[in-house]
Amino acid sequence: MKKIISMLIMLLIFLQLLTFAYAAGGTVNVVVNPVEGGTYKAEGNLSSSEDGKTVTITAIPNEVYSFSNWSYKNTAGTSMTATDNPHSFDVFETTVTANFVKKESVTVTVIVADGQGSYGAVSGSGTFFKGSNVSIKAVPNTGYEFDKWSTGSNKAEDTISADSNKTISASFKPKSITLKVDTEGGGYVTKGGSNFTSETITYSDVNRYVTLEAVPSIGNKFLGWYDLGGAFVSSSAKAPVDILQYTYLKAKFVPQSSTEDPDPSKTDPVDPSPVKPDPDPVPPDPVKPDPVPDPYHPYKEFRITYHPGAYGAEPAVQDIAVPGSGWLRGSTFTRPGYVQAGWSWDPYGKEFNAALYAPMPMLYENITVYPYWEPIKGPLTLTVGYSGSGAIQVNGRYVYNGEGFTLRPGESLTFGFYPASGNYVYSVLLAGRYREYPGYGFTVTYDMMQNRNQTLAVRFESVYTRPKTGDDSNIGLWAALGICSAVCLGVLVVAKKKKK
Numbered sequence: 001m002k003k004i005i006s007m008l009i010m011l012l013i014f015l016q017l018l019t020f021a022y023a024a025g026g027t028v029n030v031v032v033n034p035v036e037g038g039t040y041k042a043e044g045n046l047s048s049s050e051d052g053k054t055v056t057i058t059a060i061p062n063e064v065y066s067f068s069n070w071s072y073k074n075t076a077g078t079s080m081t082a083t084d085n086p087h088s089f090d091v092f093e094t095t096v097t098a099n100f101v102k103k104e105s106v107t108v109t110v111i112v113a114d115g116q117g118s119y120g121a122v123s124g125s126g127t128f129f130k131g132s133n134v135s136i137k138a139v140p141n142t143g144y145e146f147d148k149w150s151t152g153s154n155k156a157e158d159t160i161s162a163d164s165n166k167t168i169s170a171s172f173k174p175k176s177i178t179l180k181v182d183t184e185g186g187g188y189v190t191k192g193g194s195n196f197t198s199e200t201i202t203y204s205d206v207n208r209y210v211t212l213e214a215v216p217s218i219g220n221k222f223l224g225w226y227d228l229g230g231a232f233v234s235s236s237a238k239a240p241v242d243i244l245q246y247t248y249l250k251a252k253f254v255p256q257s258s259t260e261d262p263d264p265s266k267t268d269p270v271d272p273s274p275v276k277p278d279p280d281p282v283p284p285d286p287v288k289p290d291p292v293p294d295p296y297h298p299y300k301e302f303r304i305t306y307h308p309g310a311y312g313a314e315p316a317v318q319d320i321a322v323p324g325s326g327w328l329r330g331s332t333f334t335r336p337g338y339v340q341a342g343w344s345w346d347p348y349g350k351e352f353n354a355a356l357y358a359p360m361p362m363l364y365e366n367i368t369v370y371p372y373w374e375p376i377k378g379p380l381t382l383t384v385g386y387s388g389s390g391a392i393q394v395n396g397r398y399v400y401n402g403e404g405f406t407l408r409p410g411e412s413l414t415f416g417f418y419p420a421s422g423n424y425v426y427s428v429l430l431a432g433r434y435r436e437y438p439g440y441g442f443t444v445t446y447d448m449m450q451n452r453n454q455t456l457a458v459r460f461e462s463v464y465t466r467p468k469t470g471d472d473s474n475i476g477l478w479a480a481l482g483i484c485s486a487v488c489l490g491v492l493v494v495a496k497k498k499k500k
Helices: 002-023 475-499
Strands: 026-033 038-043 054-061 065-073 079-082 087-090 094-102 105-112 120-123 126-129 133-140 144-149 157-161 166-174 176-184 187-191 198-202 209-216 220-226 232-234 238-242 248-255 302-306 317-321 338-344 351-353 367-375 380-387 390-394 397-399 404-407 411-419 423-430 433-439 442-448 454-462
Touching: 026 038, 026 054, 038 094, 054 065, 054 094, 105 120, 105 133, 120 166, 133 144, 133 166, 176 187, 176 209, 187 248, 209 220, 209 248, 380 390, 390 454, 404 411, 411 423, 411 454
Parallel strands: 026 094, 105 166, 176 248, 302 367, 380 454
Antiparallel strands: 038 054, 054 087, 065 079, 065 094, 105 126, 120 133, 133 157, 144 166, 176 198, 187 209, 209 238, 220 232, 220 248, 302 317, 338 351, 338 367, 380 404, 390 397, 390 411, 411 442, 423 433, 423 454
16 A cells, blocks of 8 residues: 555646657747748747747738848746847747848939930939849940949949949940051152051040052052951042941052952942943833823833942842832841931932832833941930820830930830820821821831831821721721610600600
């Protein structure tokens, strides 16, 4: 009996110790404030019966929030805060709050320095979370180079901190280009009447071209200009040299009796002299009658030959053309640094129409047409305007009336024209080309090849004012009006009978 009593006493003592040991532990309750601010991760058990046990908790903020601090009470019941993340807590009966705050947004604007809009372009503008890193980039135009940012950095591609609303500007400067000339054989080179061997030039649109003249000595003649690699450039003794294309030239002279070929197989980019193809007339079509008799110019088809011109890069192509019908085709056969600015009758740039898609001239003979090229001037401006009810998109973005865009010659833009309900697109005027009654909403991609500022003008009109034009007449509207009139007439007749 004594043994049983002793065993019961020992069991009670063991249970008391076990209860005391468990009571020495506790549970940590974690709360997130605000609930959408984030979540948490615990390393270890949030509940424990061991005295002195700890748990490490990490606060994980959502995308638009950041961690602020922890708030809790210690074992003595004192309110505490901590900013380290993660943080280790003693496991006892307490509540830990992970506090988050919403991130602040700031605006960074990246621009080109005043007065240097044609020198280069920049990117990096936008709205960012405060404290984030922003990549900015400066791209100089032809003939210029990046100088520095307003921050003092001279890296064209740099990273800045979005610590506040700020404007960053990029500065560019003209390139310093050295033009050097050598001679071979009997002769020398002059510029403005003075002997010329080399010169360092600060680039600008005005002094981009330097006119040099090759002067042969007695008993010699000028053969041609050649570049650094020995390739033929031009056979014109006096020629304007594009310093962006050539920084070295050699003038070659040979005896008067020489029959050496200067290499005429290559197009002359300095003094163009393209060879016109032989005429290849197309005989009149005896089946097709003359719709408008003209005793002076009988109806017939002619051949129009498109030549790439001085700065083109493709062989000539030919089309059969009806006098006064259709449009001249636009050419994209450009060399780097040039853009087509119109059409000319001859290879020396005598401009007769400044539109890429010019109306076909009234042809009375086979002709050759040459594109008229200009050096690329840099960023240009496209102004968008419209009247009536509708909306316009440029590259998928809706734009407001009168908004301007900076673009480069040759850049492709996609325009979307979307009339409001009950309206249609009456007309579109884009880069000098007019379209009438295009439809009820469409998109078009246009290569901005012209080297001048341009305007996009769109006119939206109500369908009720639209003229009746064949299949595009308001048949539904007239049918509805007819039905309504018939119903009204029937009601009047019934009412009159009842009255009698």
